[in-house]
Amino acid sequence: MKPAAILLDYGGVIADxxxxxxxxxxxxxxxxxxxxxxxxxxxxxxxxxxADVRAGVAAYEAWKRAQSRRMRPREMRHREFWxxxxxxxxxxxxxxxxxxxxxxxACVDSTILHRPAKTDAAEVLQALRARGxxxxxxxxxxxxxxxxxxxxxxxxTGLLDAEWFSDxxxxxxxxxxxxxxxxxxxGVAPEACWLVGDTYDRDIxxxxxxxxxxxxxxxxxxGSELHPRAVVEDVRVNSLRELLLLVDRE
Numbered sequence: 390m391k392p393a394a395i396l397l398d399y400g401g402v403i404a405d406x407x408x409x410x411x412x413x414x415x416x417x418x419x420x421x422x423x424x425x426x427x428x429x430x431x432x433x434x435x436x437x438x439x440a441d442v443r444a445g446v447a448a449y450e451a452w453k454r455a456q457s458r459r460m461r462p463r464e465m466r467h468r469e470f471w472x473x474x475x476x477x478x479x480x481x482x483x484x485x486x487x488x489x490x491x492x493x494x495a496c497v498d499s500t501i502l503h504r505p506a507k508t509d510a511a512e513v514l515q516a517l518r519a520r521g522x523x524x525x526x527x528x529x530x531x532x533x534x535x536x537x538x539x540x541x542x543x544x545x546t547g548l549l550d551a552e553w554f555s556d557x558x559x560x561x562x563x564x565x566x567x568x569x570x571x572x573x574x575x576g577v578a579p580e581a582c583w584l585v586g587d588t589y590d591r592d593i594x595x596x597x598x599x600x601x602x603x604x605x606x607x608x609x610x611x612g613s614e615l616h617p618r619a620v621v622e623d624v625r626v627n628s629l630r631e632l633l634l635l636v637d638r639e
Contacts, residue, residue: 390602394522394523394582395522398585398587400502400528400587401607403507403514404507404543407504407505408503409502409503412501415496415500416501417438417439417442419493420493423489423493424485427485433479441477446497446501453529454590457591461566462562464555466559467556468490495534496535497532498530498532499532499538503539505543507628509628513629520636522636525549525575526552527568527571527586528555533552533556536554550575553570553571562586562594565598565599567595568584569599586605586606587606589606592606605625
């Protein structure tokens with residue numbers, strides 16, 4: 390049966406995911422600038438800041454993997470992320486980055502990760518909407534603001550009926566409530582929704598927990614291994630165009 394709505398992950402589905410190791414130095418420079426604004430120019434060296442940002446990001450990645458083992462995982466708060474980075478900094482430096490935690494999380498998310506839209510993303514989203522299908526973005530993200538900036542640059546703004554980011558909602562996939570909120574926001578029952586994602590432990594598992602009509606895995610280098618409970622997709626597609634063809638065959 391053709392879906393009434395499709396819930397789409399962002400990185401790996403609508404956009405490619407590219408990691409930039411050189412971005413850590415840029416983040417360190419931005420943190421250094423923020424510290425200087427508070428009279429703390431010599432509190433830490435740029436090398437020390439970069440090393441601690443790397444350690445904080447690694448800790449966050451491990452935390453995210455652990456959260457996927459929970460039934461109703463939450464998202465990490467912006468200030469909480471910087472606690473992972475700045476735990477051993479002088480107290481004044483810790484307080485300064487906490488003041489700028491939201492902006493600095495956006496810097497992290499946009500500097501070490503790039504999410505350029507897939508070349509056919511805008512065209513396929515428009516085609517799906519032309520077929521009367523409601524579209525909602527469902528994205529686990531450290532910074533919704535960073536994602537939205539990229540979407541504006543790529544001409545994707547306004548092509549989705551709803552946008553749901555985990556840092557704004559406070560919960561993350563595979564929490565079923567995250568997907569149920571997205572379905573409700575476009576006025577569609579869960580069983581009439583498809584989910585398109587690129588991970589088993591967040592997207593496909595979340596779709597199963599939420600009782601969505603179909604769980605579709607999009608092949609992506611970012612995709613995770615099979616979930617230990619053998620949660621599997623209904624269909625695998627390799628591109629957004631294949632998704633459009635799948636819709637038309639229903």
